[in-house]
Amino acid sequence: MGQRTNPESTDLYDQSRTQWEEEYDRDIQSGDTVQNRSGIPIQPLYGPARETAGSYLDTLGFPGQEPYTRGIYPTMHRGKSWSQRQLIGQGTPDEYNERVLNLIDAGTTAISLIPCNSVYRGNDCDDVPQPLLGTCGTVINTAGHMDSALDGVDIGSISTAMNDPSPFTLLSFVLNTADRRGVSWQRISGTSNQSDYLSHYVANHMFFRLSLEGARRILVDHIAFCLEQVPHWNPLSVVGQHMQQAGATPAEAMGFTLSSALQYGRDCLNRGMDPDDFLPRFTFFFDISLSLFEEVAKERVGCDHEPCTPLQISWPDLRRRPDTSATTQQYCSRLHPSHCRNPRWIAVIAH
Numbered sequence: 001m002g003q004r005t006n007p008e009s010t011d012l013y014d015q016s017r018t019q020w021e022e023e024y025d026r027d028i029q030s031g032d033t034v035q036n037r038s039g040i041p042i043q044p045l046y047g048p049a050r051e052t053a054g055s056y057l058d059t060l061g062f063p064g065q066e067p068y069t070r071g072i073y074p075t076m077h078r079g080k081s082w083s084q085r086q087l088i089g090q091g092t093p094d095e096y097n098e099r100v101l102n103l104i105d106a107g108t109t110a111i112s113l114i115p116c117n118s119v120y121r122g123n124d125c126d127d128v129p130q131p132l133l134g135t136c137g138t139v140i141n142t143a144g145h146m147d148s149a150l151d152g153v154d155i156g157s158i159s160t161a162m163n164d165p166s167p168f169t170l171l172s173f174v175l176n177t178a179d180r181r182g183v184s185w186q187r188i189s190g191t192s193n194q195s196d197y198l199s200h201y202v203a204n205h206m207f208f209r210l211s212l213e214g215a216r217r218i219l220v221d222h223i224a225f226c227l228e229q230v231p232h233w234n235p236l237s238v239v240g241q242h243m244q245q246a247g248a249t250p251a252e253a254m255g256f257t258l259s260s261a262l263q264y265g266r267d268c269l270n271r272g273m274d275p276d277d278f279l280p281r282f283t284f285f286f287d288i289s290l291s292l293f294e295e296v297a298k299e300r301v302g303c304d305h306e307p308c309t310p311l312q313i314s315w316p317d318l319r320r321r322p323d324t325s326a327t328t329q330q331y332c333s334r335l336h337p338s339h340c341r342n343p344r345w346i347a348v349i350a351h
Contacts (some may be wrong), residue, residue, distance in 0.1 A: 013053045019061035020045070021126065023074035034078065044078055050113070069300075089114025089137030093148035096138040099108070101152055113149065114130050114162040114169040115140045120165065120194075122209050137163075146173035147180060165194040166218045168201035175230070189232035191283055194220060198260045199239040205247035227277050236264060237283045244287040250298040257284065 024044060034042045043062065048056050059068055064074035071080060088099055088111075099109050114137040117126040125139050135140050140146055150160070155178060164170035171192055178188055194200070197215035200208040210218065219236070226235040240257035247254060261282065267279045288295050 010050055010053070013050050013057060014060050015056055016065060017050070017145045020064065020074055021235070022134070023064055024079075027073070027079050029075075029079055036299045044075070068179075087112050087114055091134040093145045093238065095134070097151050097153075098283060100149075104153070110161065111153065112163070112191075113138060113140070114163050115170065117206065119170075120163075120207055140170060140173065143173045143176040143180075146170070147177045150174075150177055150259045153182070156183040160188075160190040160274040161193050166197060166210060166215050166222070167199060168192060168195070168222050170216070171222075171226075171230075171233070184229050186232070188230050191234040192222065192226075193237045193285070194239070195222070195236050196239040196260060196264075198263070199242040199257075202256070203242040203248075204239075212297060219264070220271050223268060223278055223281075224271060224273065227273065227281065233280045234254050234283045236281065237285050238264065239285045241285050241287040244289070250287075250289065250291065253287065254298050257286070289335055 021103060028044075034044075036042055047060070047062075058067070060069045063071040063075075063076050070076075088096070088103070089151060090099065096113065103111065116125075116134055116139045118125060118133060120136070125133055125141050127351040138149060141151060153160075155174065160174060162170040164173065173189065174190075175185055176272055179187060194207055197208065197210070197212070197219060200206075205285070208215070223235040223321065226233045238257055238261045240253040244253035244255045259283070264282070265275070265279070269275065286299070286335075
């Protein structure tokens with residue numbers, strides 16, 4: 001039986017519930033009845049009765065409200081499904097194009113492009129032995145290559161994620177392709193994956209092509225440019241996967257990733273950017289191993305209202321902590337989308 005709540009807590013529960021209902025009705029895209037296989041309607045939300053809510057608002061809360069344990073959007077996936085995207089990169093731009101068009105025909109809702117390792121290392125394809133080209137990704141060295149790779153793809157309506165470490169040449173090729181087709185940059189959406197230079201420096205050296213100070217400046221320039229010129233593009237993906245695959249435990253990977261994200265936020269603030277502008281465009285990328293309970297605990301860190309260790313500090317908690325600077329409080333006032341996937345080496349170990 002739930003613990004009885006005092007009248008003040010009950011009033012706050014009613015206010016929060018009303019707020020969630022209004023936001024849900026505003027954001028829901030379909031009014032269709034959702035039901036299970038037995039035909040029983042499934043309500044959009046289940047929770048305790050108001051009289052026995054107890055500490056519900058502090059520990060769980062409503063979707064889209066702090067502490068965000070039940071999700072960062074009022075409708076969650078009932079309002080909008082997650083992007084269905086396969087990471088692909090192979091051969092020539094034409095070979096990539098054939099593959100990506102097949103995926104779109106099969107129902108994928110977003111695409112990605114993994115370039116050849118020669119691109120990651122900053123080499124022109126003419127300087128690399130031909131047998132090596134296209135074996136680990138698609139050879140994209142020019143705007144013409146990008147135009148061929150995305151031939152027949154409506155880049156104004158489909159999200160395109162680019163594995164594009166600094167200096168972010170792939171996005172420039174995408175924007176050039178948009179200009180060729182008369183597509184406004186305002187319609188271009190996607191993410192600059194591999195933009196987290198700190199994770200490259202620590203754990204993924206192949207992508208680290210500039211000095212720390214140079215990479216730092218270029219990233220902030222990239223973020224500022226995208227906010228002004230390509231507002232639907234995510235210029236930063238903070239990567240925990242690199243840390244974990246390089247040997248960090250799940251807890252360490254989360255701690256390192258949040259630390260990097262805070263530094264990027266401070267850099268943007270020091271450049272004079274508004275947190276309400278740049279924070280919604282920060283994304284995260286995490287590894288998910290077979291250590292189920294450990295990984296669940298790691299992912300819950302972002303909404304854990306009572307951190308147990310220095311690593312278990314959530315965005316909302318950092319904002320509320322009395323010893324937190326005003327800068328960090330501003331930075332932690334928003335939550336962010338994230339991408340998670342199983343690493344290939346896990347499948348090898350399981351096999």
